[in-house]
Amino acid sequence: MTSIDEITQHTSRRKLLKLAGTAGIMGLAGCAGDGDGEETPTEEPEEGTTQEEQETIKAAFIYVSETGDRGWSWALNEGRDAVDEKYDWLETSSSEAVFPADVGSVTEEYTNEGFDIIFGTSFGYMDPMYEVAEENPDTIYEHATGYRQRENMGRFMGRIYQARYLAGVAAGMMTEENMLGYVAAFPIAEVIRGLNAFALGAQSVNEDVEMQVRWINAWHDATKNKQAAQALVDEGADVLGQHMDSPAAVEVANENDVWSTGYNSPMGEFGGEKYITSPIWNWEAFYAPTLEDVKNGEWESDFFWEGIGYDFEGTPLFELDDWGPNIPDNVKDEVASQREALASGEMTVWDGSQFEGESDTFLFEELSSFADPVQGEVPE
Structure with a gap:
């Protein structure tokens, strides 16, 4: 077993904050701890080089x-805006709608322009950034959602599946037909992990619930999103969930007078009277300590995968959006109760499922099958 002393020899300031107990209340997803008690998966990088404190940081x-x-990019950019305003020593720039095939050249351009740290924020960016990082050891890179790591390339994500589970609890209590629908992007571990958590949350309060999934093989395609959402409603789903960079599914639910949960950003304005809630990100909680580490010469490559209760100076990494206008108090109370149990470690999202006891490495990289409430099979 690794000791705290061994951990602190190879950890960053953001992890030291967690170990020191800086986690605070997180709305519906508050309290310290991620509730899973698993060992964080990581490729061990080589020992880093000594860095010096800098007056200005370009990110x-x-x-x-x-x-x-x-959606996802909106939430990530909200975090960028927050730290840009927070730190007078920080200069930021960004590029939107960059295809994975083009991210290598975009990353190289930023590197050549002297940026100190570059954040690549899509799973498909992993391999190109990994190659650029090898050729530019003096530049720092952070990649979201992936599993490759170098001495100068860290990786980051959050256990948002915990908030999805809580949204699923509410969905399981609100459904009358015991049929949920879920619009999903790509059949990768990140998406499968989230939809399984949503279904298991619903099952925890409604043993008869089932869930159908429609894949559109895109992160952001409003037309396909709407088509998939409508198909799920036509098949009998009276609550819709989603893993998409768009409120389109929430809009379709509103048009069909069924319940909905969103993702990434507050989506109540699109969901009308039957909006439930949305798991939402606050990426400032990751960016801020990371950028402070860079400025202070303390950054080290690691894998950031924090959960319920992690915050930075009062800003939680993720939370649930405000409740919709017609959510009963008993639903809110049940979600609050299960949130407390998750946060305290009394339970995990995966208890009682075929994934109970699986390692973080499995959950993050290898999970490729549905939980029992989800109908069908994951496509090849």
């Missing part, structure tokens, strides 16, 4: 879609 952010999408 670049590369997004896979336009930041006005009200």
Whole structure:
């Protein structure tokens, strides 16, 4: 077993904050701890080189879609805006709608322009950034959602599946037909992990619930999103969930008078009277300590995968949006109760499922099958 002393020899300031107990209340997803008690998966990088404190830091952010999408890129860019305003020593730049095939050249351009740190924020960016990082050891890179790491390339994500589970609890209590629908992007571990958590949350309060999934093989395609959402409603789903960079599924639910949960950003304005809530990100909680580490010469390559209760100076990494206008108190109370149990470690999202006891490495990289409430099979 690794000791705290061994951990602190190879950890960054953001992890020391967590170990020191700086986690605070997180709205519906508050309290310290991620609730899973698993060992964090990581490729061990080599020992880093000594860095010096800098007066100015230049940070670049590369997004896979336009930041006005009200989805993943929107949330990431909200975090960039927050730290840009927070620190007078920080200069930021960003590029939107960068295809994975183009991210290598965009990353090289930022590197050649002297940016100190470059954030690549899509799974498809992993391999190109990994190659650029090898050729530019004096530049720092951070990659979201992937599993490759170098001495100068860290990786980051959050256990948002915990908030999805809580949204699923509410969905399981609100459904009358015991049929949920879920619009999903790509059949990768990140997406499968989230939809399984949503379904298991619903099952925890409704043993009869089932869930159908429609894949569109895109992160941001409003037309396909709407088509998939409508198909799920036509098949009998009376609650819709989603893993998309768009509120389109929430809009379709509103048009069909069924319940909905969003993702990434507050989506109540699109969901009308039957909006439930949305798991939402606050990326400032990751960016801020990371950028402070860079400025202070303390940055080290690591894998950031924090969960319920992690915050930075009062800003939680993720939370649930405000409740919709017609959510009963008993639903809110049940979600609050299960949130407390998750945060305290009394339970995990995966208890009682075929994934109970699986390692973080499995959950993050290898999970490729559905939980029992989800109908069908994951496509090859």
